[in-house]
Amino acid sequence: MNSADISDSDENLVARARQGDESALTALFRRYEKRAYNIALRMLGDPWDAADVTQEAFIKAFTSLDQFRGEAQFGTWLYRIVVNATHDHLRKRHLEPLDREELDRVTSAADAQAQARLVGAVQSPTDPSTDGLSPPILQALSELDERFRLAVVLCDLLGFDYAEAAQILDVREGTIKSRIFRARAELARRLKELGFGPSVPAKQERKNVSASGQDTGTAEKNYPS
């Protein structure tokens, strides 16, 4: 990879990569590795699994460039492969629960603090700006429904805009926003259970929300008009 590659367009890099141009492959990898890795990391929680899945996804993408038609952005196409690889890994993990038990045993992940390490907080144990909230946030995140977690990971953690997230997941933009709404509400509910809360309490109203937090989609009855 040279300095020209860094500013070269995806389109050009992909065209060169199709011819086996190592420099172009390197440039594409460098351009997308961090976000790709972090999608896997925040979805899987485990850095080793995340690295494996990221690697698998990149190899699949790079050896299937002839299938990339340019209908989507290269990044969108790549991230979709990462997401699919992540799904596959989670499914496999679900089918092999013993592995998880073994992992928990090895890492002694009995309490929330230790469990949070499993969701990738190893390098940021305490963030002053959140009063050490990172572990519980990641813990709460790891407990979310996979679809909701994915929406929050893409948009709130990694900064994808809603349109791109919708393209990656092949759903409507409104669906992404709805999932983000519910995921955030669920995150807030779980964090409040752990004793955290917004800096400005909403007093009486908070109680109502808390009571309805379990199912935000059917919560209207909890709101007297």
Place this chain on the structure above:
Amino acid sequence: MQKDAPQNHGAPGEQRHSETTSLGHVHEWEALAVDLLAGKASAEERALAETHLESCAACRSTLEELQWAASLCSVISPEDPPFDLAPRVLEATQAALRSKSIPTHKVPWWRRYLDPVLRPSGLALAAAVLTVLLVGSLTVWAQLNARLQQTPVRLTTLAAQESQEGAAAGQTQQPSQSGATDRAVGGKGDITHSTEQVPESGIPSTTGAVLASTTAASALLRLGVPEPIWTLFSFNGSYGHRAASAFRDHTGLVPLPEDQWVGGPTFAALVYTRQATELVTYLVSEGFDMNTAAEPIDVLGNAVNLIVAGYESYPTLRLEGSLLRVEPRLSSEISPSEWSFIVFFTLLDKTQTT
């Protein structure tokens, strides 16, 4: 003014308020709420939302909490990938691309199936399978396969991969027959030999009585898929050299070099897919018991890729009227829609057991 609201707010089932001038509770406008918090709602939408929020403390509280959750998420910094991820990915990719030769269409169609094996883990896997099979039995094979299915795939280093590639590249021997060899199809006594065109395999010639089996033909019906088909054969209950010799005599195929055997003498040929059942039925009628290896096809598929790597042509086995004909074909002449690739193998260590 609702008519001007962007359409992309709507999630399935979400209230559109197209004919109202006020909003219900926030759970009825989730997408808009998210836009509102992101500062992406239009002026009209914002005014509508604010009208509701002014009179609904519960919804105000909900939005506060959503904002709080979003702000917490935003401070979780992305982490750096492992330092060795780049070399791992790029080396494995380059190896795969080199072997796949994707820029051209001159690659033999069966090389497509090299993809799995050309990943380092695949090579290691195939090598392991071959090694075990050479000294193992079907029991070991089944056990190994069961274990492999539980083993997470972790790609190894380029060094390991390249050493395997080197081994594959060393396979320059052409397995095709030097010329066409005809075999009459019919009674055993009708089979003719033209051994002057068949390289010596060192396998002693043998004959035996006919033992028919009907299991193989149906098992091979799925040949329409251009995957390597693994067929374990025996001849009149015998495995090993005895079976291999009979197989050579009947088909005119020569065994692959010994270092490519899978547990015993191994033959590989392309057959007309539409003739496969007929051909196997013929072999069965000649005393061969043929069983398709169903379960470990992926593992064996990796092994076969090692076997076929580097060849530019391959023997084809087909029926022409009453003749069983073996002839080499350039891979470029072979259409994957017409031909299937079959590996016939027998087992040395079962020679004495039956």
